[in-house]
Amino acid sequence: MTRRRFFCDSLDLPRETLTLDADVSHHLWRVLRHREGDVVELCDGRGRTARAKIQGHRQGRVEVELLAVNREEPDRVWTVLMVPWARSDRMDLVVRQAVELGASGLWFFEAERSRYALEGSRKDKRLGRYEKIARDALCQSGRAWLPELLGEDSTEEVLGRLGREPPREDEIRILASETEPRESLLALWRRHPHARRIVAAVGPEGGWTDAERLAFHGRGFVPVSLGRPVLRFETACTALLAAVGVLWKQAFSHQS
Template sequence: MTVDEERRSASAQIFVKGDVLDADGVITLDSSTEHHLTRVLRLSDGEYVSVSDGAGRWRLAGVIHAGGSLTLEPAGPVVAERRLHPPLTIATAIPKGDRVDWLVQKAVEIGVDTVQLLHTERSVVRWKAERATKQVERLNRIAHEAARQSRRVWLPEVQPPVPVLDVLALSVVAEPGGRNVAVGDTFIAIGPEGGWSPRELANAGARVQLGPNVLRTETAAVVAATLCVSNSR
């Protein structure tokens, strides 16, 4: 079994700070992580957990139950993995309801590193500062859980919403009739279901198409993420 296969076959993955990952001896867990491994996953002695610092480094650790608590004992060296592709960003208008949760979860599982939320001219969903702070905190929890589930060793991030004109010059925009997504397209902007406004398109750079059909915002984000990852490997 290769090192990568060992990580992927672990019973669970968790994230810790770098100094915790590097320390010798048992790895002591915070209460929420211990509860997740013990009560939710119900891990047993002898099972292995992949422990990552979220910055590309990880190691295997074995589960130990003692004194009513669970700790982890390092079972191998710290491994540093190179990125398989450049960091990928999907900038997206915020879809309605819980669709944004699904968007973040699936984009992270596919391999997106940053989800940048946008307020566009035709956005239906707009968050004021206080709500945005709470929602982004919640979405980052979803992103980190998706990273654990998919055995990623690079932690993703959800960024608070910004005016779309702040990012159009940095990205390519998803728009019917554009060119195909190409190698080097690592920052794609997705508009709201009402589409981009003429002013936004006038300020946009290259346009890329995501297929022949009209897509919901969250679907477009997932398609764009898939194409970016596929092209960059």
């Protein structure tokens, strides 16, 4: 699909002109061949969007005049996907599609059966790559809010992000599981149709260990089935977020 927006670091300050960064400027000016007088759309990943007119191109940077700045509210259903580290190309796809589907957060971690682990500078470098992918996906999809990207070293650490308290009344926690007992997402929605906070976890290629299942259960996660077929890791992530979007987000929009 045609890219409709360009990313800029901030649209917070009330100002009339803005200089875009080198990468965005190169794509806008050299690749897409925009020129002076063209009107483009900008976003900052924190809900602000703007219409802007190109004023010129100096020293590798595009300068624009802001015509109007607007603010879009975040999704009224807050959604976090907990994702074990996996091969780079598969993770790239997960990040891109999660942004398109409106994830509020992506929490990466090393599961017990993860085939990949990242620590220190390697983890920081990978998160930086995901940030860039997320920005590109944000512009392509026309969304206005970047997800929170976090990286942890273990299942225990990523669960610690939730604290020790049980889920709030308006929160559900979902564990994609290939083993019984489990229930369908539709059945879970029927029991909790008004949930406004959803935390969902997808297991690594090797599946969850018994210890991990117990840990998730202790934090209030409900095991669910994503259907009879055995899904690839990246497919499971996309299917789960898409189902959440249909069952909770769209249903909530129709109720409002």
